[in-house]
Amino acid sequence: xxxxxxxxxxxxxxxxxxxxxxxxxxxxxxxxxxxxxxxxxxxxxxxxxxxxxxxxxxxxxxxxxxxxxxxxxxxxxxxxxxxxxxxxxxxxxxxxxxxxxxxxxxxxxxxxxxxxxxxxxxxxxxxxxxxxxxxxxxxxxxxxxxxxxxxxxxxxxxxxxxxxxxxxxxxxxxxxxxxxxxxxxxxxxxxxxxxxxxxxxxxxxxxxxxxxxxxxxxxxxx
Amino acid sequence: xxxxxxxxxxxxxxxxxxxxxxxxxxxxxxxxxxxxxxxxxxxxxxxxxxxxxxxxxxxxxxxxxxxxxxxxxxxxxxxxxxxxxxxxxxxxxxxxxxxxxxxxxxxxxxxxxxxxxxxxxxxxxxxxxxxxxxxxxxxxxxxxxxxxxxxxxxxxxxxxxxxxxxxxxxxxxxxxxxxxxxxxxxxxxxxxxxxxxxxxxxxxxxxxxxxxxxxxxxxxxx
Numbered sequence: 001x002x003x004x005x006x007x008x009x010x011x012x013x014x015x016x017x018x019x020x021x022x023x024x025x026x027x028x029x030x031x032x033x034x035x036x037x038x039x040x041x042x043x044x045x046x047x048x049x050x051x052x053x054x055x056x057x058x059x060x061x062x063x064x065x066x067x068x069x070x071x072x073x074x075x076x077x078x079x080x081x082x083x084x085x086x087x088x089x090x091x092x093x094x095x096x097x098x099x100x101x102x103x104x105x106x107x108x109x110x111x112x113x114x115x116x117x118x119x120x121x122x123x124x125x126x127x128x129x130x131x132x133x134x135x136x137x138x139x140x141x142x143x144x145x146x147x148x149x150x151x152x153x154x155x156x157x158x159x160x161x162x163x164x165x166x167x168x169x170x171x172x173x174x175x176x177x178x179x180x181x182x183x184x185x186x187x188x189x190x191x192x193x194x195x196x197x198x199x200x201x202x203x204x205x206x207x208x209x210x211x212x213x214x215x216x217x218x219x220x221x222x
Numbered sequence: 223x224x225x226x227x228x229x230x231x232x233x234x235x236x237x238x239x240x241x242x243x244x245x246x247x248x249x250x251x252x253x254x255x256x257x258x259x260x261x262x263x264x265x266x267x268x269x270x271x272x273x274x275x276x277x278x279x280x281x282x283x284x285x286x287x288x289x290x291x292x293x294x295x296x297x298x299x300x301x302x303x304x305x306x307x308x309x310x311x312x313x314x315x316x317x318x319x320x321x322x323x324x325x326x327x328x329x330x331x332x333x334x335x336x337x338x339x340x341x342x343x344x345x346x347x348x349x350x351x352x353x354x355x356x357x358x359x360x361x362x363x364x365x366x367x368x369x370x371x372x373x374x375x376x377x378x379x380x381x382x383x384x385x386x387x388x389x390x391x392x393x394x395x396x397x398x399x400x401x402x403x404x405x406x407x408x409x410x411x412x413x414x415x416x417x418x419x420x421x422x423x424x425x426x427x428x429x430x431x432x433x434x435x436x437x438x439x440x441x442x443x444x
Contacts, residue, residue, distance in 0.1 A: 052328075062314070064321070067327075070324045073320050091285075092284070095282075095292075098291075099286070099289055102291045103288075103289050
């Protein structure tokens with residue numbers, strides 16, 4: 001019995017962040033899987049708590065928090081001493097985690113956002129091979145930055161333990177792989193990915209529809 | 223004498239967030255104004271600490287934090303008991319602040335991002351009045367959500383005191399006004415704006431180039 005309910009969709013990076021934080025903090029919750037295909041984010045259950053009609057939508061007793069990063073910060077604060085600490089209490093260590101945590105948003109925003117919408121809509125812009133190549137180059141440049149960070153870090157994206165920076169970074173990398181990214185071109189990211197894939201919180205939250213369906217090959221040349 | 227240096231650009235919303243947090247936390251810092259026109263974000267001073275060549279770039283002794291939200295979180299954590307508290311210690315109050323803090327990103331992302339790039343590039347898409355109207359409607363719908371939040375809040379975006387949610391929300395509203403948004407159509411946001419404009423931290427960080435130049439009228443119909 002729990003007062004915490006999370007509405008989530010399979011394969012959604014923001015939902016995955018929230019679920020990773022819930023698992024890492026060892027919070028019991030009632031997960032309600034919605035269907036994007038059936039437009040259930042606009043259904044009455046979600047809309048009751050989230051007028052934007054989006055997931056994640058998270059209810060914790062009389063608290064409602066819906067933005068994925070807000071959910072993560074909220075859980076870390078409320079369950080400070082429970083489960084794994086995601087934000088170090090040492091100020092310098094925390095600075096590194098905070099920097100990488102928010103910087104990870106660039107991997108989507110700069111590296112993927114425009115391209116993914118164009119790919120999903122089969123945009124005529126991408127008929128031009130040069131345009132596609134340029135977009136993939138931007139993604140590749142972004143990945144090279146992270147490849148460099150992982151060269152000097154110690155197994156995780158911001159040091160030697162799993163932190164909020166990994167909560168933000170890992171789902172994006174897994175999403176890129178699902179879209180066809182070949183990690184052998186990025187050996188440090190590949191090692192990181194292979195290490196994290198077997199982590200209990202990651203296994204417990206792996207997008208279920210990814211298990212028995214194939215992804216795309218869109219990013220094979222990135 | 224201070225060990226804290228912030229490189230910033232006038233009119234940059236992310237820079238403004240960092241500066242508001244510095245002022246609210248009463249942190250002494252050496253502000254270094256860069257010119258976007260002269261491409262100084264790619265100059266050696268910034269690039270030394272921020273390989274992305276962006277501002278804000280923040281150095282605090284041997285700590286480097288460059289993402290604006292990371293800077294704000296870092297300052298709130300390091301200067302927990304100094305200046306104004308930006309994140310409440312009560313878990314329920316904090317949940318409200320965190321929700322609005324991150325939700326404010328939607329005001330830019332959903333309401334303005336596409337439109338502002340099209341306007342700046344004088345995009346042919348906007349020649350079609352229906353397209354322009356549709357874009358302004360999306361912005362207006364987003365603003366109406368916030369107008370509603372301010373109806374039930376108590377003067378600030380997440381309650382009765384200035385918090386991290388205001389650090390995120392206020393600079394965006396001011397930017398919209400600079401682009402021609404007529405706040406009389408949004409009386410709660412207008413009241414909020416008029417109240418905050420005289421706040422010492424806001425006055426101290428007002429974009430200097432806004433003082434003696436006029437803005438745009440792009441959003442006058444939003």
